[in-house]
Amino acid sequence: MILNLMNSKIQILKTVTFKRPDGTTRQKTVLFKTLWADVTRATLKEYREVTGIAEEKENVIFLVNYMDSRDITEKMFVLFNGEKYNIKDIQRDYERFDCNRIIGRRNTK
Numbered sequence: 001m002i003l004n005l006m007n008s009k010i011q012i013l014k015t016v017t018f019k020r021p022d023g024t025t026r027q028k029t030v031l032f033k034t035l036w037a038d039v040t041r042a043t044l045k046e047y048r049e050v051t052g053i054a055e056e057k058e059n060v061i062f063l064v065n066y067m068d069s070r071d072i073t074e075k076m077f078v079l080f081n082g083e084k085y086n087i088k089d090i091q092r093d094y095e096r097f098d099c100n101r102i103i104g105r106r107n108t109k
Contacts, residue, residue: 005038010062011079012072032076037102038063039080060085062102066093069100078104 012033018026040061062078069090078085085104092100 006036006063006065008037008039008080010035010037010039010064013077013079013084014075029077033068033072035064035068037080058106059088060104060106062104063099064102066097066100069102072100072102077107078102080104083107 011031013029014032015027015029074087076087084107086107088105089103
């Protein structure tokens, strides 16, 4: 992994459920972690391998440091350049423990 390519700052967000004093619950999206990443576009071949289907939504690949991303799950979101991306797949590097590959799809909501 070439560390100087990790020149984009991304934020990992997660949804947390809060319980109010009156007993009702409320969900809120909060900042979980800020990371440096190498951001690239997913090719159509890579997208088909991951999802098995072809859609016209924008997919982005975030390469992040393995140690920083061990606790990230697919239930979280990535905020990059003001756009929110749903995490569709996390490919962990268990061989070299170098970097993880997070595949995100732009959230249209």
